[in-house]
Amino acid sequence: xxxxxxxxxxxxxxxxxxxxxxxxxxxxxxxxxxxxxxxxxxxxxxxxxxxxxxxxxxxxxxxxxxxxxxxxxxxxxxxxxxxxxxxxxxxxxxxxxxxxxxxxxxxxxxxxxxxxxxxxxxxxxxxxxxxxxxxxxxxxxxxxxxxxxxxxxxxxxxxxxxxxxxxxxxxxxxxxxxxxxxxxxxxxxxxxxxxxxxxxxxxxxxxxxxxxxxxxxxxxxxxxxxxxxxxxxxxxxxxxxxxxxxxxxxxxxxxxxxxxxxx
Amino acid sequence: xxxxxxxxxxxxxxxxxxxxxxxxxxxxxxxxxxxxxxxxxxxxxxxxxxxxxxxxxxxxxxxxxxxxxxxxxxxxxxxxxxxxxxxxxxxxxxxxxxxxxxxxxxxxxxxxxxxxxxxxxxxxxxxxxxxxxxxxxxxxxxxxxxxxxxxxxxxxxxxxxxxxxxxxxxxxxxxxxxxxxxxxxxxxxxxxxxxxxxxxxxxxxxxxxxxxxxxxxxxxxxxxxxxxxxxxxxxxxxxxxxxxxxxxxxxxxxxxxxxxxxx
DNA sequence: GAATTGTGTTCAATATATTGAATATGCTAG
DNA sequence: CTAGCATATTCAATATATTGAACACAATTC
Numbered sequence: 086x087x088x089x090x091x092x093x094x095x096x097x098x099x100x101x102x103x104x105x106x107x108x109x110x111x112x113x114x115x116x117x118x119x120x121x122x123x124x125x126x127x128x129x130x131x132x133x134x135x136x137x138x139x140x141x142x143x144x145x146x147x148x149x150x151x152x153x154x155x156x157x158x159x160x161x162x163x164x165x166x167x168x169x170x171x172x173x174x175x176x177x178x179x180x181x182x183x184x185x186x187x188x189x190x191x192x193x194x195x196x197x198x199x200x201x202x203x204x205x206x207x208x209x210x211x212x213x214x215x216x217x218x219x220x221x222x223x224x225x226x227x228x229x230x231x232x233x234x235x236x237x238x239x240x241x242x243x244x245x246x247x248x249x250x251x252x253x254x255x256x257x258x259x260x261x262x263x264x265x266x267x268x269x270x271x272x273x274x275x276x277x278x279x280x281x282x283x284x285x286x287x288x289x290x291x292x293x294x295x296x297x298x299x300x301x302x303x304x305x306x307x308x309x310x311x312x313x314x315x316x317x318x319x320x321x322x323x324x325x326x327x328x329x330x331x332x333x334x335x336x337x338x339x340x341x342x343x344x345x346x347x348x
Numbered sequence: 349x350x351x352x353x354x355x356x357x358x359x360x361x362x363x364x365x366x367x368x369x370x371x372x373x374x375x376x377x378x379x380x381x382x383x384x385x386x387x388x389x390x391x392x393x394x395x396x397x398x399x400x401x402x403x404x405x406x407x408x409x410x411x412x413x414x415x416x417x418x419x420x421x422x423x424x425x426x427x428x429x430x431x432x433x434x435x436x437x438x439x440x441x442x443x444x445x446x447x448x449x450x451x452x453x454x455x456x457x458x459x460x461x462x463x464x465x466x467x468x469x470x471x472x473x474x475x476x477x478x479x480x481x482x483x484x485x486x487x488x489x490x491x492x493x494x495x496x497x498x499x500x501x502x503x504x505x506x507x508x509x510x511x512x513x514x515x516x517x518x519x520x521x522x523x524x525x526x527x528x529x530x531x532x533x534x535x536x537x538x539x540x541x542x543x544x545x546x547x548x549x550x551x552x553x554x555x556x557x558x559x560x561x562x563x564x565x566x567x568x569x570x571x572x573x574x575x576x577x578x579x580x581x582x583x584x585x586x587x588x589x590x591x592x593x594x595x596x597x598x599x600x601x602x603x604x605x606x607x608x609x610x611x
Numbered sequence: 612g613a614a615t616t617g618t619g620t621t622c623a624a625t626a627t628a629t630t631g632a633a634t635a636t637g638c639t640a641g
Numbered sequence: 642c643t644a645g646c647a648t649a650t651t652c653a654a655t656a657t658a659t660t661g662a663a664c665a666c667a668a669t670t671c
Binding site for chain 3: 647648662
């Protein structure tokens with residue numbers, strides 16, 4: 086079922102683009118990323134709906150660019166280190182990551198939570214670009230590079246609050262989300278509006294049972310929501326300490342970061 | 349001068365390949381990675397020797413794949429988060445990284461050095477896939493994702509020792525290397541042979557003045573050199589403690605890792 | 612041991628991605 | 642305000658990347 090959707094999106098991108106080879110390459114990279122073990126030519130071609138020979142040439146090009154590794158013995162392909170090099174360069178260039186890291190470290194220490202820095206990418210997803218876990222206690226965690234649907238959880242309420250969607254579009258996209266404990270659209274929509282007035286959003290176990298998420302927007306450019314600071318904690322632990330201190334700390338840290346970009 | 353060399357390599361890859369669009373895409377990604385600030389279409393096209401319209405279509409495809417970000421206001425392109433997602437998947441799939449990390453942490457603590465895990469990629473380069481810095485003292489460091497010429501420094505002596513190059517090829521490639529204090533080929537070649545007999549390599553300030561590098565191979569598959577553990581330290585500090593303990597620790601850790609892959 | 616089914620790979624025909632000239636638009640300078 | 646020179650973008654002609662059939666080879670199955 087996942088494959089179907091991927092194949093559809095791939096077909097679209099390839100058909101529409103004037104450089105379909107690039108879409109094929111990207112699809113191959115993502116496919117190799119998704120699977121734990123190296124894949125053979127036929128498998129890749131079949132799964133993506135590509136002609137084997139075309140796929141072979143694409144793979145050879147990717148191997149030449151050191152983005153894909155080729156095991157000559159088993160004739161299997163997998164991701165190669167080139168993708169890491171690109172990622173490192175991207176992280177270096179993103180000033181947000183550099184400035185946010187010390188803030189994440191401080192907040193995770195002070196409030197004993199897992200802190201994330203996230204960034205919107207496209208209209209569909211947010212990705213984790215920085216993380217800091219608190220010491221030794223049991224903690225939830227998310228990996229740098231992890232991708233989530235744009236409208237899910239606390240960050241989702243921020244996205245909904247600060248990007249200009251009309252209610253109709255918001256509703257259709259809301260219906261595609263998967264929660265452990267789905268809120269009704271009405272409740273959720275009210276919380277989105279609260280987010281706009283209070284400057285941060287909370288998800289108390291909706292997305293993942295037992296996990297509370299708090300998110301506050303960081304403004305790299307005025308009016309354009311793109312980044313946020315996120316705190317993750319086990320609901321029980323957070324309720325014991327109370328959410329107010331954490332929310333206040335998160336919001337003031339986020340505002341501090343925003344100011345450093347407004348110059 | 350750097351541009352010249354890149355353009356040459358790019359031209360080669362494009363001409364030879366049956367999927368030149370992919371080589372163009374990779375070149376664009378690397379170019380965007382190299383520059384700190386976002387680039388315009390013309391700049392990219394000029395620097396890579398591409399036709400602007402072709403370049404435009406390539407960029408649009410990359411944007412559609414979320415590998416490149418496009419700022420509609422400034423019409424500038426930069427790397428996007430997609431590259432991070434790929435890198436994370438690659439790191440997850442590579443068992444070496446997982447197994448090596450705790451070893452790196454232990455060695456860096458015990459010997460107060462910066463530890464790296466490196467991997468050969470292609471015949472030309474090694475990349476840093478894991479790192480662990482020792483506490484608070486002044487330390488040299490290298491970033492995960494960093495790329496180095498295959499034959500440079502201590503890791504280079506390992507590559508030369510354990511891959512089967514004939515002496516002629518070794519010599520021509522040796523001549524292209526840049527060292528702070530270049531050794532003569534004869535001295536270097538002798539050290540390569542020592543590496544084979546003693547099981548680890550040392551670079552005492554050749555590559556970077558004042559920095560001592562020790563490297564020991566890790567064998568994921570018997571006879572195929574691909575990975576290594578590397579210790580970095582300021583020469584003065586290392587000489588005070590003596591290199592013997594460090595070398596022994598490094599070699600036994602590397603052998604331990606190798607055994608875990610031999611099953 | 613022959614037949615079958617799976618690989619990965621090559622190669623000439625053709626659908627199409629690439630090209631370069633033409634267009635639109637914005638910016639700077641006189 | 643206009644001229645000049647950037648930029649991004651479009652479009653039809655053509656060079657070529659893609660295709661699918663044919664090939665070689667290995668691993669199963671009968």
